[in-house]
Amino acid sequence: MEILRRNDRLGLRLELDPSADRRFRVVADDEVVYATNVESSANVEYDEIFEVRDRPFAEHRKREQDFKVGERIRAETVARTSGKAARSKGGKGGRGGV
Numbered sequence: 001m002e003i004l005r006r007n008d009r010l011g012l013r014l015e016l017d018p019s020a021d022r023r024f025r026v027v028a029d030d031e032v033v034y035a036t037n038v039e040s041s042a043n044v045e046y047d048e049i050f051e052v053r054d055r056p057f058a059e060h061r062k063r064e065q066d067f068k069v070g071e072r073i074r075a076e077t078v079a080r081t082s083g084k085a086a087r088s089k090g091g092k093g094g095r096g097g098v
Contacts, residue, residue, distance in 0.1 A: 005046060010053045014046045028053075 004024075005014040011029045022035035024042035026049060034045040 005043075007050065009057075010050065012046065012050055012053060014042055 002016045003013050004016050007013070013027050015025045015027060016039075017023055017025065020035075022037055024036050024039055025032050026034040026042055026046050028049060033049065034042065036042050036045075
């Protein structure tokens with residue numbers, strides 16, 4: 001038996017057993033949930049199960065990524081405004097004076 005794809009965190013794997021009646025098996029939590037002779041069909045089933053099981057983690061990654069993008073935008077805005085302020089010589093009364 002050969003493991004073609006595996007995700008230990010989700011307890012999911014795609015196996016190839018050349019001696020079995022149905023060669024490709026999708027196994028979730030050590031239980032065969034799908035068996036077929038067609039590799040592409042097994043891959044599609046694996047992807048669908050992966051997507052369902054990974055949904056809570058994917059939502060968490062998306063929130064984290066959105067937060068990081070917001071932080072980058074804020075940092076860029078601060079850098080742009082502070083650089084602009086440093087370049088201006090100011091006028092009468094200094095920077096931003098009367």
